[in-house]
Amino acid sequence: MAHPHPHPHPHPHRHLGVDIGLSGLIKWICYPRVNSEAAGLDVVRSGADRFDGRFAHQLLRDCLVLLGSPLSSREIEVLWLAGTFRAFDLERLGIDGRVWLRRIADICTDRIRRDDPSFTPAAAATVVDEAVREAVFAEIESVGPALEQATAHHSYHPLDGVVPALRRAAEADADLGFRLLLRALKGYFVPISEARYERYLALGDELGLGEDVVDDRDFNIWSDLTD
Template identity: 30%
Template sequence: MQRFTTFDFGLTGLAALFHQDWIHLGGVEQVVLAYLSVGEEPYADDDQKKEAAELERDAAALTSSPLSDDQVELLWVMATGGNYPFRHSETGRMFLERIRKACRQWVQTYGTIDADANPEWVSAQAASEVREAIDNTPLNLPDECRTYFDSDVQALRDALDRCAHSASADLAFRLLLRIHVANFIPVNGTSWESYTGIARRLSLGEDLLSSVEFLVD
């Protein structure tokens, strides 16, 4: 079974919109609605409805997972290259609820459809391969990451591993790829071989993988 898109999607697709100038779009809810925008059309097609469903599923998986709010925040800050710093009393789950609220608002207007599903994507084998990739990849963070990432790399590995183990291996793998891209973290040859194998197992599209390929040593 193929995915509805060859590009990134869900939370990791949304993370790309949190670039340096995202604040000009408005608040978090406005960024979500911009991400799900149907332009001037009065309706949404099935692919657009699936995008909303995937975003809601990713956010729900993290919300209900055993990950701490600090781990959720760490993953999101890294996935956005430091462009979404958590401030004041906002927690990771409060942030996720803002995303889910915007998704519900969109669905009320345009309707809903089930997210893609395949037993292979949630299999123990897939989770094992993703966790092994997280454990083995070097994750050599550039110095500029230290401006928003003040912990050790193991904390990042632990958050990704916990996501893969107890929330969604699919999401954890896409977060790993997104963190590479957002922070220009190199990918060595061995890790790239592992990544391409996992991407095939998870039926992730060629455009998602090609967005990471420029970082391969």
């Protein structure tokens, strides 16, 4: 049975022409390489200020979703490490995942209050459309073996637990879980088929995401793969 299309989407500032929120920050923080927590926080401040501060709203929203979820600090770290390909390595720097998200959230709150001094952070509504949530779960499961092979068995940057952490993120919020799945696939350059790529575009549309969020030219698409 067809499910209702979720547009218009309740989340503000989603169409910025780039990846948004936490998944966007994960992409940007890698280039150029950032090697200290202080430098990482500088990137966060710069990101929160992008688009006249509009990016801060989505980044704060994502942080509050994860901070309000049952995900452990380690699961949050794994999701971050997968998307960044350990380029900004919370583990090596000794930064707790939940502490890191709280620092990001504080920076975003400060930036939003520059324009709206009365702003009070509050958890945003998450994506609860069950058909969309199940579609995100299905994509995590179907690409899971390839993602597990690419991450846990990587020669230089091995990382365990990516697929279970993505499942947990999608349980907390399908939208964020989907974007973190894409970042993990891009971070570890996991080969995907053209059919899978087309499904991602369609699922992104169902979630109200701009095509720029799904396809930022970082995918590893193989025309001869089938799934």
